[in-house]
Amino acid sequence: MDRGIRIALPSKGRLAEGSKKLLADVGLSVYSPNPRQYIAHIPSLPGLSVIFQRPSDIVISVRDGSVDFGITGRDVFLEKDDSNGRILELHSQLGFGRCSLNVIVPEGWTEINAVEDLLQLQADLGRVLKIATKFPKLTTNYFQAYAELEIQVIHAEGTLEIAPTVGYADVVVDLVSTGTTLRDNRLKILDGGTIIESEACLISNKNRLQADHKTLEVATQLLELIGAYLRATENLAVFANIRGESPEIIAAKIFQKDVLRGLQGPTISKILNHAEENWYAIHLIVQKTQLQRAIRDIREVGGSGVVVCPINYIFEEEPYELSNMRSALET
Numbered sequence: 001m002d003r004g005i006r007i008a009l010p011s012k013g014r015l016a017e018g019s020k021k022l023l024a025d026v027g028l029s030v031y032s033p034n035p036r037q038y039i040a041h042i043p044s045l046p047g048l049s050v051i052f053q054r055p056s057d058i059v060i061s062v063r064d065g066s067v068d069f070g071i072t073g074r075d076v077f078l079e080k081d082d083s084n085g086r087i088l089e090l091h092s093q094l095g096f097g098r099c100s101l102n103v104i105v106p107e108g109w110t111e112i113n114a115v116e117d118l119l120q121l122q123a124d125l126g127r128v129l130k131i132a133t134k135f136p137k138l139t140t141n142y143f144q145a146y147a148e149l150e151i152q153v154i155h156a157e158g159t160l161e162i163a164p165t166v167g168y169a170d171v172v173v174d175l176v177s178t179g180t181t182l183r184d185n186r187l188k189i190l191d192g193g194t195i196i197e198s199e200a201c202l203i204s205n206k207n208r209l210q211a212d213h214k215t216l217e218v219a220t221q222l223l224e225l226i227g228a229y230l231r232a233t234e235n236l237a238v239f240a241n242i243r244g245e246s247p248e249i250i251a252a253k254i255f256q257k258d259v260l261r262g263l264q265g266p267t268i269s270k271i272l273n274h275a276e277e278n279w280y281a282i283h284l285i286v287q288k289t290q291l292q293r294a295i296r297d298i299r300e301v302g303g304s305g306v307v308v309c310p311i312n313y314i315f316e317e318e319p320y321e322l323s324n325m326r327s328a329l330e331t
Helices: 013-025 055-064 074-080 115-125 136-143 180-184 206-211 213-233 247-254 288-300 320-329
Strands: 005-010 039-041 048-053 069-073 087-091 099-106 129-133 151-155 171-176 187-198 200-205 235-243 267-270 279-287 303-310
Touching (some): 005 055, 005 213, 013 213, 048 055, 055 074, 055 200, 069 074, 069 213, 074 136, 087 206, 087 320, 115 129, 115 187, 129 136, 136 151, 136 171, 136 187, 171 187, 180 187, 200 206, 213 320, 247 279, 279 288, 288 303
Parallel strands (some): 005 048, 129 151
Antiparallel strands (some): 039 048, 069 200, 087 200, 099 171, 099 187, 267 279
C-alpha cells in the first residue's frame, strides 16, 4: 500500500515553532487539531502527511526512507548523516534556529583564549585532553586539524556546562545561541573555536525523489515557495516620483547609485495627466538593510513621494536550490 508522501517536523522547541511558522508563511499551514497526536496534515497539500519527531530522529527517518522530507537543525543533520548520499540537503538556511557549535572553556582560564592554547593546557595537565560533547563526529573531524593535540572525545548528553567544574572533561563543545548560558556558567568560546554556524535546514531522501514523480513535485513546490519567501523577507519594494527628460537619463542617474539597482534594473514609467511634463514613476527593489541609504540616494537623483512596501515572494527563473537538487539527482 502506498503510504503517501511524508514530511517530519520537530516535535517541540524553537525548531518546532519556527518550522510551523515558516510553512504557514508560505501558505502551507499545518493542521494539527490535537496537540498530543504525532501526525497532522497540510490542507493545501492534500497528499502530504506531517509527522512530529525529535530533530535527531528526523535525520534517521529521512535517511532510512520512512519519511521523504524533514526540517531539522543543520548541526544535527551534519552530525547524524552517515547516509552515503541517501540524504539530500535541499535548503541549508531556512532563516530560524540559528546557533553555532563552539569549543568552550571556563572563563577563569585567563591564559587559554584560543584553540591553539589547548596545546599548553595539555602540556600542563600532562595527559590526553578530555572533551565533552553531544556532537562527537563534528568534534572529532574539527580537531583533526590540530594533529599535535591528543584528545578523548566523550559523548555526553544533558547539561555539559558543568563538565569542567565536576572534572569529567576539560573542554566542552556545545551549541551557543544567545550566550546567556555561557555567561551564567562563567564559560567562554575560544578564538577560532567555532566549528559550524547552524540554522534549520530542509532535507530529503534522494531515492524517493528519483523514484517517485509526486515526491519530486512536492520538493519542487517546497523549494519554490520557501526560496521565494526567504528572498522576499530580505527586500522591500520602493516606489517614487522623479522628474527627468527621459527614462534613459533617469536610469543613468539611478545606475550611479549602488543600492538603486532593483533585481535586473529599475522600472520607469511615464506619469500621465500630471500638471507638469517629464514626471516618471520608478519602481525599485532594495535590501532592508540598505533602506535609509536608498531613500537618500533617491532624493539625490531628484526623487520624491517615496512609498515603501513589504514583499511576500520573489520568484526567480529557477531558484539556486532547485537547480542544485536537479543536478544532485542526476548523479
